[in-house]
Amino acid sequence: MESKELAYFDQLKTTLGKVVSARFPGAPADIRQLSGADLHRFQEDLMEQTQGRVSEKWFYTHIKPLHNERLPRIDVLNLLSRYAGYESWPAFRDAHAVAIAELGEASSISAPSRRSGVYLLAAPLLLALAALIWLGVSRKEESHTICFSDAILGTQIRDTSLRAWQLIEGESPLLLQADSNGCVMVSRATELVKVAVQLPYYQADTLVRRWKEIGMAETFSLRPDDFAGMLRFFSEWTPEDRFRRKAQLQQMISPQARIIRMHPDGINGVEMYNKEEFIRFLMIFGQSSLEVVETQYADGLLSYLRFMVIKE
Numbered sequence: 001m002e003s004k005e006l007a008y009f010d011q012l013k014t015t016l017g018k019v020v021s022a023r024f025p026g027a028p029a030d031i032r033q034l035s036g037a038d039l040h041r042f043q044e045d046l047m048e049q050t051q052g053r054v055s056e057k058w059f060y061t062h063i064k065p066l067h068n069e070r071l072p073r074i075d076v077l078n079l080l081s082r083y084a085g086y087e088s089w090p091a092f093r094d095a096h097a098v099a100i101a102e103l104g105e106a107s108s109i110s111a112p113s114r115r116s117g118v119y120l121l122a123a124p125l126l127l128a129l130a131a132l133i134w135l136g137v138s139r140k141e142e143s144h145t146i147c148f149s150d151a152i153l154g155t156q157i158r159d160t161s162l163r164a165w166q167l168i169e170g171e172s173p174l175l176l177q178a179d180s181n182g183c184v185m186v187s188r189a190t191e192l193v194k195v196a197v198q199l200p201y202y203q204a205d206t207l208v209r210r211w212k213e214i215g216m217a218e219t220f221s222l223r224p225d226d227f228a229g230m231l232r233f234f235s236e237w238t239p240e241d242r243f244r245r246k247a248q249l250q251q252m253i254s255p256q257a258r259i260i261r262m263h264p265d266g267i268n269g270v271e272m273y274n275k276e277e278f279i280r281f282l283m284i285f286g287q288s289s290l291e292v293v294e295t296q297y298a299d300g301l302l303s304y305l306r307f308m309v310i311k312e
Contacts, residue, residue: 006068007103011096012077013063015084020045021172026165026196029172032064035163037293040262040306044270045083052079053269144218146195146207147183151221158182159199167194167206195220200292201228227252227302228292231282242283249279254301262293262308278305 017031020042027038034042039059047053054076062072071077077089086092146164148157164184165173173196176184186193188211195207202222209218230248259273273281296304 004100005071007100008093008096009068009071009077011100012080012084012092015092016063016080019084026173026198028175032066033175034059037163040270040293044260044262046079047269050079050082054079143185143187144193145183145185147181147217147219148197148199149219149221150202151223156181156219157199157202157222162197162199164198165196167196197222198294201225203295203297225292225295227305228295231290231292231307246279246283249282252302253278254298254303257301257303257305259305260307262306 013031017029020031020034020038021027021029023045024038024041027034027041031042039056043053043056043059058072058076062068062076074089077092081087081089081092084092086095148162149155150157158180159182160178160180162178162182162184164176164178166176166186166189167173168189171189176186176195178184184195186195191211193207193209193211196204197207197220198204199222201224203225205220205222207220230252253275255275257275257278259275259278261271261273263269291308292305293308294304294306295302
């Protein structure tokens with residue numbers, strides 16, 4: 001009975017991954033692979049959609065494992081089921097009862113009852129597998145390295161916190177791991193290569209190239225995020241700067257801007273500010289160390305900001 005319940009929970013995690021990747025383009029379809037920033041976005045969205053939350057510790061205890069040994073509390077299962085679009089955990093189980101039952105029946109079929117069919121299929125399957133292996137070995141995989149530079153200074157950006165995804169039509173975005181030089185490697189999936197890039201204090205951008213036009217190595221320029229860079233140095237304010245900085249903020253932020261403060265400990269949830277509230281916050285806590293997580297712009301003005309206060 002317990003293993004069947006855990007099978008339902010595995011299905012819930014799969015469903016949640018699809019929901020999160022659909023709501024946040026660029027987030028992995030496997031919820032277990034959420035990065036820190038994506039996890040914070042998921043926590044915030046969960047709060048907005050269900051008025052409930054899960055801590056980062058809970059996430060790493062129950063969602064990250066490939067196999068769970070026990071179920072979370074029923075109240076949390078109800079919460080996650082509602083986020084996935086179901087009325088409750090029992091409703092989610094009822095909706096997936098047939099699929100879980102079929103999975104259990106398939107795994108319970110004994111080896112002798114299947115043996116004759118397996119033997120009949122074994123020879124052609126083995127031949128096909130051998131052919132695929134031979135083709136994979138005989139053909140060298142094509143790949144390209146992409147590095148990044150500052151569009152203003154022209155210097156290479158060697159930041160390993162850079163996040164990049166190869167976008168392949170019909171598939172979930174493929175997360176690319178930056179090396180020690182802040183470069184990523186893309187493999188040939190289609191003739192058109194698309195790579196979405198995010199880096200703190202730079203504007204998010206997407207590289208689009210035809211495969212034949214990419215060299216073995218390419219440098220892609222990223223434009224600095226002026227507003228994020230401005231916030232980065234707010235800790236250096238002097239009293240004389242206060243009114244000048246306030247005027248600059250008024251000019252840079254949209255009146256309809258959505259501004260969200262995240263808490264690094266993941267315990268205190270999030271806070272939302274409008275334009276005037278955020279400027280007032282900066283005027284009071286100007287000596288705080290701010291970390292900009294995400295920005296978006298509309299008509300040249302900041303329309304969305306997600307940030308954290310590291311030290312007050």
